[in-house]
Amino acid sequence: MPEQSVSHLVNRHPWSRYVALGDSFTEGIGDPEPLNPGGYRGWADRVAEELGRGHEDFAYANLAIRGRLLQQIVDEQVGPCLDLRPDLVSISAGGNDLIRPSGDPDALAEKLDAAVAELGSRGATVVLFNGPDTAFSVLNRIRGKVAIYNENLRTVAARHDAIVADMWSLRQLADPQMWDVDRLHFSPLGHHTIAMMVLDALNVQHTLEPLLPKDLPPRTWREARSSDLVWAREYFVPWVIRRLRHRSSGDGITPKRPTPGPAVGPNGTLLPHE
Secondary structure, eight states, X not given: OOHHHHHHHHTOOSXXXXXXXXXXXXXXXXXXXXTSGGGBOHHHXXXXXXXXXXXXXXXXXXXXXXXXXXXXXXXXXXXXXXXXOOSEEEEEOOHHHHHSTTOOHHHHHHHHHHHHHHXXXXXXXXXXXXXXXXXXXXXXXXXXXXXXXXXXXXXXXXXXXXEEEOSTTOGGGGSGGGBOTTSSSBOHHHHHHHHHHHHHHTTOOOOOOOOOXXXXXXXXXXXXXXXXXXXXXXXXXXXXXXXXXXOOTTTTOOOSEEEEEOSBOTTSOBOOOO
């Protein structure tokens, strides 16, 4: 297809103001970018960059903060989001709850249902994220809870005519290179892959191309074991200590894009947000 035709298709979507809600996943942790506010890019920024190409009046805000539980996202982000009057909203919430032993996928879905009803009450398109299949990750022990939550989430989406960004079916996420070194967040490759999936779910033509992971050299048992011990010391143990002390990685953090603004400049380059 000629380049001009592709550009024309990229610009065809009905939204002019997008607000992203959530935790570290939506904040973009694992996808560092010094030019971006907060020092991270992430799937939501990548989606907004595509939605903003050719739309001079398109604006994007990101209210997500790492470590937030679902109720905190509802209490702290839904109201400010509605004040911004978006016509497109994404919300990814519940992952930090499900990791905890007390995380109840049924109770979480009830809270999410009320939030989605409120977010869609003014006509905005709402995008919900289900959880990825954790069978091959360090979070495999919560796979059953994630599956239950995902089924509940589909019911919520159907009830409120929301769009589901289907992480569970994104089989590419089983590749270790899709994940950050902390094994809890996605790598730049993972965020890029998820951004493509979201744009496809929105039925928006885009310029993103699939990126293939590089082949990894085989590891010996000793190397694998050593890597696991390093991960436990540097990432898992600090996470457990924060939980025991009732602290969060998001303590003292503010949203990286609290007010709507362009995600890309007129020439398509990344645009820092003031």
